[in-house]
Amino acid sequence: MKLTGWTAPGGSEELALAFGDGGTQRLLVLPAWFDEGNKLRHVTIETMRALERLGVASMLPDLPGCNESLAPLDKQDLPSWRAAAVEAARQLGCTHVLAVRAATNIAPDLPGWAWVPLAGKSALRAMLRAQIIASKEAGNAETSDGLCERSKAGGLVLAGYRLGAEMVAGLAEAELPHSALTSVTQAEIGGPGLWLRAEPEHDQAQAEALARIIAAGLLA
Amino acid sequence: MTDTVPAMHSDQFEAELILRGVLADVLGLSPERVAAFDADTGLFGHLPELDSMAVAGLLTEIEDRLDVLIEDDEVDGDMLETFGALLAFVLAKRADG
Numbered sequence: 645m646k647l648t649g650w651t652a653p654g655g656s657e658e659l660a661l662a663f664g665d666g667g668t669q670r671l672l673v674l675p676a677w678f679d680e681g682n683k684l685r686h687v688t689i690e691t692m693r694a695l696e697r698l699g700v701a702s703m704l705p706d707l708p709g710c711n712e713s714l715a716p717l718d719k720q721d722l723p724s725w726r727a728a729a730v731e732a733a734r735q736l737g738c739t740h741v742l743a744v745r746a747a748t749n750i751a752p753d754l755p756g757w758a759w760v761p762l763a764g765k766s767a768l769r770a771m772l773r774a775q776i777i778a779s780k781e782a783g784n785a786e787t788s789d790g791l792c793e794r795s796k797a798g799g800l801v802l803a804g805y806r807l808g809a810e811m812v813a814g815l816a817e818a819e820l821p822h823s824a825l826t827s828v829t830q831a832e833i834g835g836p837g838l839w840l841r842a843e844p845e846h847d848q849a850q851a852e853a854l855a856r857i858i859a860a861g862l863l864a
Numbered sequence: 865m866t867d868t869v870p871a872m873h874s875d876q877f878e879a880e881l882i883l884r885g886v887l888a889d890v891l892g893l894s895p896e897r898v899a900a901f902d903a904d905t906g907l908f909g910h911l912p913e914l915d916s917m918a919v920a921g922l923l924t925e926i927e928d929r930l931d932v933l934i935e936d937d938e939v940d941g942d943m944l945e946t947f948g949a950l951l952a953f954v955l956a957k958r959a960d961g
Binding site: 837 | 916917918924
């Protein structure tokens with residue numbers, strides 16, 4: 645594994661993890677978002693290690709505002725992330741893409757896979773619901789509509805993530821795109837979705853299964 | 865007449881099994897551990913790992929697997945506090961649907 649870098653369209657210098665080298669094909673891995681991103685980071689990286697063992701090189705860029713990025717998350721929105729994903733693919737020389745969960749919403753126009761894709765609106769709904777539950781415990785009644793309305797004045801902090809008004813509005817409308825990506829279902833991977841876990845946990849068998857599916861498609 | 869009663873019971877039984885399955889996946893517990901949950905087993909507020917984000921995921925998964933829609937204003941601490949309360953809520957939603 646090597647650390648490399650790329651420059652986002654907004655000018656920020658971002659990191660990327662590079663696994664494997666050689667070969668004519670290289671996979672761009674777009675990680676899951678927000679809370680799911682934390683829960684799936686381990687299995688995502690182990691999938692890339694497993695791909696390297698199978699002879700497939702892959703790249704995991706930080707999106708602006710995520711992970712080690714110094715760019716402010718609340719200045720990002722869906723179009724800026726889409727542009728960032730396209731630019732990361734170009735600069736990192738990727739020919740294929742693996743979009744994990746909600747990252748399917750910003751996948752560049754490359755062949756590849758979507759692991760249990762999640763519409764942006766569903767990702768937002770889960771975070772709004774978490775906020776409503778937390779507020780209710782604190783004695784405040786809130787609704788999804790009320791939170792979305794409040795967001796227009798300056799964004800929202802949801803599940804600890806400061807999202808800008810544009811991001812919240814974009815997510816609220818985001819259906820799953822009709823992409824050319826092949827959906828990988830959890831039934832194909834085996835075992836429960838690790839994004840569901842209350843505590844982040846790893847399952848090596850899931851990483852190996854996902855890597856085998858991708859390698860079989862890429863190296864066929 | 866007699867054949868509708870067992871059908872309803874089997875639907876309740878199925879819903880309970882599915883709910884236990886969702887809890888096993890969220891809590892990372894074995895099916896045996898979750899099979900031992902009874903009506904008084906504490907959930908939200910009793911299990912530190914079951915935070916608001918995990919509960920939100922739990923509810924979304926319940927919606928998907930049990931084909932129900934849970935409204936914002938139906939979600940409260942009481943309905944999430946014990947396995948019995950959550951099961952009663954889910955069965956009532958299924959009966960409505």
